[in-house]
Amino acid sequence: xxxxxxxxxxxxxxxxxxxxxxxxxxxxxxxxxxxxxxxxxxxxxxxxxxxxxxxxxxxxxxxxxxxxxxxxxxxxxxxxxxxxxxxxxxxxxxxxxxxxxxxxxxxxxxxxxxxxxxxxxxxxxxxxxxxxxxxxxxxxxxxxxxxxxxxxxxxxxxxxxxxxxxxxxxxxxxxxxxxxxxxxxxxxxxxxxxxxxxxxxxxxxxxxxxxxxxxxxxxxxxxxxxxxxxxxxxxxxxxxxxxxxxxxxxxxxxxxxxxxxxxxxxxxxxxxxxxxxxxxxxxxxxxxxxxxxxxxxxxxxxxxxxxxxxxxxxxxxxxxxxxxxxxxxxxxxxxxxxxxxxxxxxxxxxxxxxxxxxxxxxxxxxxxxxxxxxxxxxxxxxxxxxxxxxxxxxxxxxxxxxxxxxxxxxxxxxxxxxxxxxxxxxxxxxxxxxxxxxxxxxxxxxxxxxxxxxxxxxxxxxxxxxxxxxxxxxxxxxxxxxxxxxxxxxxxxxxxxxxxxxxxxxxxxxxxxxxxxxxxxxxxxxxxxxxxxxxxxxxxxxxxxxxxxxxxxxxxxxxxxxxxxxxxxxxxxxxxxxxxxxxxxxxxxxxxxxxxxxxxxxxxxxxxxxxxxxxxxxxxxxxxxxxxxxxxxxxxxxxxxxxxxxxxxxxxxxxxxxxxxxxxxxxxxxxxxxxxxxxxxxxxxxxxxxxxxxxxxxxxxxxxxxxxxxxxxxxxxxxxxxxxxxxxxxxxxxxxxxxxxxxxxxxxxxxxxxxxx
Numbered sequence: 001x002x003x004x005x006x007x008x009x010x011x012x013x014x015x016x017x018x019x020x021x022x023x024x025x026x027x028x029x030x031x032x033x034x035x036x037x038x039x040x041x042x043x044x045x046x047x048x049x050x051x052x053x054x055x056x057x058x059x060x061x062x063x064x065x066x067x068x069x070x071x072x073x074x075x076x077x078x079x080x081x082x083x084x085x086x087x088x089x090x091x092x093x094x095x096x097x098x099x100x101x102x103x104x105x106x107x108x109x110x111x112x113x114x115x116x117x118x119x120x121x122x123x124x125x126x127x128x129x130x131x132x133x134x135x136x137x138x139x140x141x142x143x144x145x146x147x148x149x150x151x152x153x154x155x156x157x158x159x160x161x162x163x164x165x166x167x168x169x170x171x172x173x174x175x176x177x178x179x180x181x182x183x184x185x186x187x188x189x190x191x192x193x194x195x196x197x198x199x200x201x202x203x204x205x206x207x208x209x210x211x212x213x214x215x216x217x218x219x220x221x222x223x224x225x226x227x228x229x230x231x232x233x234x235x236x237x238x239x240x241x242x243x244x245x246x247x248x249x250x251x252x253x254x255x256x257x258x259x260x261x262x263x264x265x266x267x268x269x270x271x272x273x274x275x276x277x278x279x280x281x282x283x284x285x286x287x288x289x290x291x292x293x294x295x296x297x298x299x300x301x302x303x304x305x306x307x308x309x310x311x312x313x314x315x316x317x318x319x320x321x322x323x324x325x326x327x328x329x330x331x332x333x334x335x336x337x338x339x340x341x342x343x344x345x346x347x348x349x350x351x352x353x354x355x356x357x358x359x360x361x362x363x364x365x366x367x368x369x370x371x372x373x374x375x376x377x378x379x380x381x382x383x384x385x386x387x388x389x390x391x392x393x394x395x396x397x398x399x400x401x402x403x404x405x406x407x408x409x410x411x412x413x414x415x416x417x418x419x420x421x422x423x424x425x426x427x428x429x430x431x432x433x434x435x436x437x438x439x440x441x442x443x444x445x446x447x448x449x450x451x452x453x454x455x456x457x458x459x460x461x462x463x464x465x466x467x468x469x470x471x472x473x474x475x476x477x478x479x480x481x482x483x484x485x486x487x488x489x490x491x492x493x494x495x496x497x498x499x500x501x502x503x504x505x506x507x508x509x510x511x512x513x514x515x516x517x518x519x520x521x522x523x524x525x526x527x528x529x530x531x532x533x534x535x536x537x538x539x540x541x542x543x544x545x546x547x548x549x550x551x552x553x554x555x556x557x558x559x560x561x562x563x564x565x566x567x568x569x570x571x572x573x574x575x576x577x578x579x580x581x582x583x584x585x586x587x588x589x590x591x592x593x594x595x596x597x598x599x600x601x602x603x604x605x606x607x608x609x610x611x612x613x614x615x616x617x618x619x620x621x622x623x624x625x626x627x628x629x630x631x632x633x634x635x636x637x638x639x640x641x642x643x644x645x646x647x648x649x650x651x652x653x654x655x656x657x658x659x660x661x662x663x664x665x666x667x668x669x670x671x672x673x674x675x676x677x678x679x680x681x682x683x684x685x686x687x688x689x690x691x692x693x694x695x696x697x698x699x700x701x702x703x704x705x706x707x708x709x710x711x712x713x714x715x716x717x718x719x720x721x722x723x724x725x726x727x728x729x730x731x732x733x734x735x736x737x738x739x740x741x742x743x744x745x746x747x748x749x750x751x752x753x754x755x756x757x
Contacts, residue, residue, distance in 0.1 A: 011063035041071070063238075075169060076102060130176060142192070242325035251278065265287050266293070289361065298361075347379075407630075408635055428723070485730070501524065507519075525566070538592065556626065557604050560578060576621075578629075640664065665690060666693075689721070692740050705744055
């Protein structure tokens with residue numbers, strides 16, 4: 001179609017920082033354990049940055065980012081940059097010790113709250129705003145990384161989180177209006193831009209993804225005020241949006257005076273023509289046309305047609321081709337996959353392949369004919385694959401009726417039956433599911449996968465670990481036990497391995513937070529359950545104790561959200577396929593005598609669309625999927641679910657619509673703040689607010705946990721409250737887990753005694 005001569009400039013909005021072999025993860029964890037030095041950690045970081053810049057240059061990328069690298073979180077880095085770290089962690093220069101204390105807790109302070117970055121599974125640290133906050137710019141990291149790249153002959157385009165988005169991401173801790181900080185914050189940004197200009201930077205990528213959300217008028221005015229000042233800088237600004245469409249904020253975005261505007265043409269392809277027509281004279285359009293969020297090949301032919309139309313509309317030099325967002329959310333390189341089905345692998349594009357796609361699109365069909373031909377062949381092959389359409393699965397989902405989406409009785413009726421059947425005390429204690437995955441557990445799993453440990457020996461080891469875990473829980477005095485999940489590698493991957501339609505990578509790692517990396521399964525076809533998945537282990541565990549044992553499943557929305565989901569059918573259809581498979585598993589667990597079944601949905605809020613107008617449709621099918629998975633049991637079987645860090649108030653009606661008997665959630669870091677909304681709304685079912693933050697090695701005292709329980713009981717009925725940690729315990733060590741759970745059980749007993757229960 002197009003010749004694209006000269007080549008169109010290309011840009012990457014951010015590159016995966018964990019490294020090809022997760023080098024950053026292992027360097028961080030070694031440093032935290034004290035086995036390596038600060039210099040060792042910084043040397044690994046230096047090497048990774050250099051490698052990634054050179055890799056992008058080798059691919060021919062025009063605009064290569066810097067300051068996209070972080071030792072923990074880019075939002076925390078932004079706070080250090082503008083001098084707005086929480087005062088409770090001290091003042092002055094932010095040392096590495098203080099930096100990690102904010103992220104991971106310290107002996108003196110609870111770490112900053114975490115929540116999800118827009119609608120992704122990446123967690124960021126929530127800024128803490130207060131009226132007395134001062135800003136003291138610290139550009140050392142920013143400038144050092146710019147100069148490091150410059151020494152390689154690469155003039156990077158530094159990445160900054162925009163000031164309005166930064167303010168919007170945070171929370172006021174003193175009741176003041178965070179927007180009142182805008183003048184001081186903008187002054188800090190102006191100083192930063194001036195320093196970058198003096199260092200030789202020509203462009204800055206300034207990320208304002210809040211522009212694709214519903215903006216109160218005060219934030220609209222904040223954008224006008226902020227950019228009226230920032231565009232006075234001699235440096236050119238690429239105003240960057242992603243994850244959605246600008247819609248009613250389009251005129252605002254184009255009027256702010258930035259030299260360029262980046263849009264997400266993958267998540268919101270319908271906005272491209274309107275944006276192109278709305279650009280100011282001379283303003284550059286950065287077209288986010290290569291998917292930074294998912295792993296499927298780009299349709300180069302279709303994109304080339306779009307590019308051809310845009311080059312006919314925009315003068316030469318006014319179009320750039322880019323990733324839709326940072327490649328932080330994408331794995332490294334499909335070349336590292338040696339065990340994946342070659343046919344499926346041919347349909348995938350990880351970060352390295354996305355660089356190559358940008359290069360091909362930049363060159364055009366005449367200069368890169370083989371890349372375009374190969375793309376067309378692979379896309380056609382995927383569409384024609386038998387796995388893409390399973391008539392049995394489609395018929396099963398199509399035959400669903402209203403009765404498949406609701407429990408037999410309402411919660412109050414079920415609660416009476418369950419109290420009579422389960423005979424649990426008030427304030428029952430339990431955990432979220434997993435227990436420490438020790439080095440020995442990981443070593444045995446690796447040995448089994450490599451064929452060095454046979455099935456019988458591995459199963460015997462898992463049985464021993466499970467029994468040991470149960471005996472520890474009994475000694476601790478927990479009321480409802482779990483089997484520990486030693487047979488599971490990951491809460492989503494484990495289920496995907498037992499379902500049709502899923503594929504698994506060896507090295508498809510992406511960062512979730514800090515050193516925590518996940519390896520999402522790839523949903524490439526229609527989903528079904530060939531046989532029972534968890535029944536054997538749950539039944540074995542229950543046979544070892546007279547206490548109630550929870551069956552542990554991952555919910556359909558979380559499996560969907562934490563996988564690389566297929567992009568050729570609606571997500572709702574895939575969610576219902578997964579839910580239909582899980583429904584059979586839940587019913588089989590009940591038949592096996594498991595009377596408490598937990599179906600975790602930590603990603604329910606994460607999948608919420610960024611626009612309020614789209615919430616109802618998503619929440620309707622998401623809650624229907626959960627109820628489809630869980631409603632096939634009798635009233636006597638108690639359904640639990642678990643949710644991770646999120647703004648629960650946004651989805652309270654949906655949480656109620658799940659109709660789970662018990663919901664547990666992370667709340668220790670926010671000191672039960674989220675329970676106020678549950679109390680206001682009169683949430684009727686049972687709740688397990690976390691009283692122990694498992695994301696930190698710090699062990700809270702029984703008194704601290706008792707105080708959190710007291711706060712919970714100020715807004716909830718006593719018969720509603722369960723006592724549990726914030727999340728699963730797989731990443732922690734046994735000594736700290738046992739100390740923490742000892743304190744948790746003591747807190748529950750002390751609270752019962754104080755209330756004369």
